[in-house]
Amino acid sequence: MKNRNYLNSAGAAIMSDRTVEVITDYLKLEQQIGGYEAMFASAEEQAIFYTRVQVLINANDVTEIAYTDGGSRGWNSLLNGLDQNTVDSFVTLSSEYVTNITTLKILADKYNKPLHIIPCKIDGSFEIDLLAEKVVMGKCCIAISEATAQGSIVNPIEAIGEIAQKNNAIYIVDGTQSTGQIPIDVQAMKCHAFTANGRKWLRGPRGTGFMFIKSGAPFTTQILDGSSSRAYSVNGEIKVDVVDTARQFEMWERCIGNMLGLSQAIKEYLDLGPTTVHEQIVKYANQIRKTICGNENIFLVGKVGSKSGIIGFIAKDEETHIRISDLFSKNDITISVVNEWACPLFFDKKTQVYRLAAHHDVSPKRIEKLCKVISEV
Ligand SMILES: Cc1ncc(COP(=O)(O)O)c(C=O)c1O
Secondary structure, eight states: OTTSEEOBHHHHOOOOHHHHHHHHHHHHHHHHHOHHHHHHHTHHHHHHHHHHHHHHHTOSOGGGEEEESOHHHHHHHHHHHBOGGGOSEEEEETTOOHHHHHHHHHHHHHHTOOEEEEOOOTTSOOOHHHHHHHHHTSSEEEEEESBOSSSBOBOOHHHHHHHHHHTTOEEEEEOTTTTTTSOOOHHHHTOSEEEEESSSTTOOOSSOEEEEEOTTOSBOOSOOOTTTEEEEEETTEEEEEEOSSGGGGOOSOOOHHHHHHHHHHHHHHHHHOHHHHHHHHHHHHHHHHHHHHTOTTEEEEBOTTOSOSEEEEEESSHHHHHHHHHHHHHTTEEOEEEETTTOTTTSOSSOEEEEEEOOTTSOHHHHHHHHHHHHHO
């Protein structure tokens, strides 16, 4: 990988050597003393994970944090755990990721409640007044992403939080594509719940993530095990006490090595400083966006002045699309493609978007080389 220009941090970023070491060291410990014994021996390190996430997103308390195995898991758990008496409609955006749309659609159908999808333009913009109108209409659940998967789109998460608060709406934010690149503050968002995964901008391992549930917010897990609840018998009758923190959403079984790996990745990110990391990511992204906008053979998905490091662009025709693929592969540049599969309400079946996502530690030389390749398209 060290020889390639890696621009797929919006898919899965490259883990640091130390993060990989933390994971493999833990697996070796399991091999040496046993899986349960290693779990007991690492109890303190596991507890630190929750503190780090709390700091990362500015939660009030560690009890508001739960470990998950990915962004979609968190999103599904939250929405399926939402007290349906508190909502009579759902509001989201047409720029949303497939999981987010699907979960909302299934839930809306199941409970026979309207799902309002606010239409977005190709630059991600939408009429916030239209969104506000739908929210005002009743007991609403607003569920949207901060940064989207397909391009330079960052939603006005704090302004929507104001609308939610004013109207007593439940507000869920997907931070899968923002966490690790854009500094996160769940207090400023005024959200009731927040989800993220570990493998993207945070540079954690695959199969990891977390969620935040504000203390007192109306979410209850629908799936229990012996760590998220305690079952006991009273005069022959079964009683079940559910853990009264966000951790009721966790399962006892997990790859603890991966959880510790994500914890290490978060530590590194916090040590570097979220603002410093974000500034570098945006600097690179602006350089790349400027190059794209200077080439009439391709056009940008999103906004030129975006604060997201994700860049989507579309070729003017099929021949150019194929040429871009060849050019990137010849120059050892790793990129990804996004299409209707990931964003079903945003793209038509034909559209193929190249996605670039440079992390802060890509060298300036590599970004220059990338821009040169883009300008040759
Ligand atoms: C905006 C957004 N939300 C949610 C997800 C789902 O995350 P995961 O793949 O960890 O389930 C993705 C994945 O690409 C995403 O881009």
